[in-house]
Amino acid sequence: MRFGRTPEQTAFADALDDLLGAADTPGAARSWADGDPALGLSLWQRLAELGVAGLLVPEEYDGLGASPVDVTVAFERLGYHGVPGPWVESVAVLPALLTQADEAKVLAGIASGQAVATLAAPRLTPRALDADVADHAFALTTTSALYRAEPGDRHGSVDATRRLFDLTPTEQIATVDAGRSLDLGTLACSAQLLGAGSRLLHASVAYAKQRHQFGKPIGAQQAVKHLLADVRVALDFAAPLVHNAAVDLEAEAPTAARSVSAAKVAAGDAAYLASRTALQVHGAIGYTREFDLSLWILKVRALVGAWGTPAEHRARILESLVSGEGAR
Template sequence: MHFAFTEDQAAITEAAREMLLETCTPSDLRKLLESGNPRDAGRWSTICEMGLPGIMAPESAGGLELGLTDLVGIAEAAGYVGLPEPLIELAGVTIPLLASLADDHGWLERAASGDFVAIGHPTNSFVGDADQASALLLGHGEEIHLVPAEAVSLVRQDSFDSFRRLFTVEWTPSSATLVGRDWALAAERGALLAAAQMIGLGQRCIDMSVSYAKDRTQFGKPIGSYQAVKHLVASAQVAIEFARPVVHAAAAELPLAIAASRARVAHAKIAAGEAADLAARTAVQVHGAMGITHEADVHFFLKRAFGLKSAWGTVAEHTRTVIERVTTARTGPDATFAAELSSPDPQ
């Protein structure tokens, strides 16, 4: 399989990345945090004007009808800037799920244009950004219910990351809200896109560490000239570089919905989570005592990385998925994650 992105995919990612870098700086994050608002209206308007929420929506619903591989680079860019707005889950999890329903009650087209629909998948304990939603996709056992925002009651839950707005939802399932019984690939998409964001978060922590190590002097020299600091940052960068292609490969193979592709997603989530965790902790260590203060920008990215590491499945849950794959089918360098050797049937 050829893992290089096409010119069109690279162009879309770069355009989104440039916009996010310009509109979502640490200074912007601080202003948003101080205001208490859940999102920046101007930034969300720009995101919608670029058509990013509908990147995976069908053209008939006003979307671009692109795939997960087209979104994964944008998810990485969103992680790199610590984007507070729920673009990635809306574009990559909610909209594909709405598109799979026999009757989306008109919400697919609305979501593709930026009208937020929150998703309460059984994998997660809480519903993210439910207070910003016009409607919610909620689970009742294996059932999928599409519920208007006015029909639910929300209870805010504490989060380590102030920008991850988490809620428990009180609601009553009914035949009128029932829209499906198959969550399909929603959990895998969520895990994969969380992994992509963690790659971006980890890379941002490393870049911040490098920049600080160049400027901060100790004993008359930049601290980045000392071997101990170099090795810390280099080890974190190696972890990111090894995890990134796993995430890209998982994005390409996820639609296969077979044992190998599920294990690939699980591997990507584990690898990206560990790499982002190492990069965040390294950034704090390189920054020294100020690295654990609110005044340093590191905390924005560290908190998001720690939060996403346990979202859409814990490390233990994803490890079980990988173990199931390696204990039920042939393994080895040519087979463990080789989708072309796996049949469509569960192995």
């Protein structure tokens, strides 16, 4: 029994932090939201060089053939740094689908970071993220029919960096088994939420130490302390659920779908608590768009309902428990 990350995974996370911490990710996010993806795409390329884009692309297509746990390591950092773009779709969901569809060229493009791809799927992600920027757009019309697709109308999201598009399926390219791929997408989104939640907590703690009111740091107020402590508790207990879901997916355990749903619910709840607390601790400045905090507050609000609402995931958990799947 060893339940935790390996030293290599920790080093991978550190490498991503080095890269992203030095980059102006809020600037990239803001220009991405304004329809100028240049900074975001250059970041995409540099992250691809570190292996992020090809994590789940099989080695025969120049990918890394890595594990779901590695995916959570990467997406947690993407969430922490607020990196814009259809990462979940390109990196977590599409590789396995495109492998089933034998789309060698697109896969190689994803692995190298040359190709950005996006996807729409019923219920979980009905509108495709950033289809205007993506080189390839796909649509699942059921959990088995994979189509190429063309972007249509755009819809605004609470998170302005999420540019959502209706897709029109054009040509079916394969019959696939999409269940695991979609669970990988949900898992990646959960890890992103966890990262975004930690970022909000760290920003709030830093602000609470530095900001003075009534002659002392607001972080010396017990009420502020307790709010932030509760966020830490929620995040610390969501993290092992996310890790476990990745382990279950890797092992193709019968409990995998349920574990993914539990991870999504807990990570979403913890990140939302972090965002509400961040706003309360920051006060009015947290309510402004120009302060970077808003990027994470609005992203968390969007991701809480993305890749399955908490209601859908809770229903899936209950169904699994009642049917006695993979009892402890």
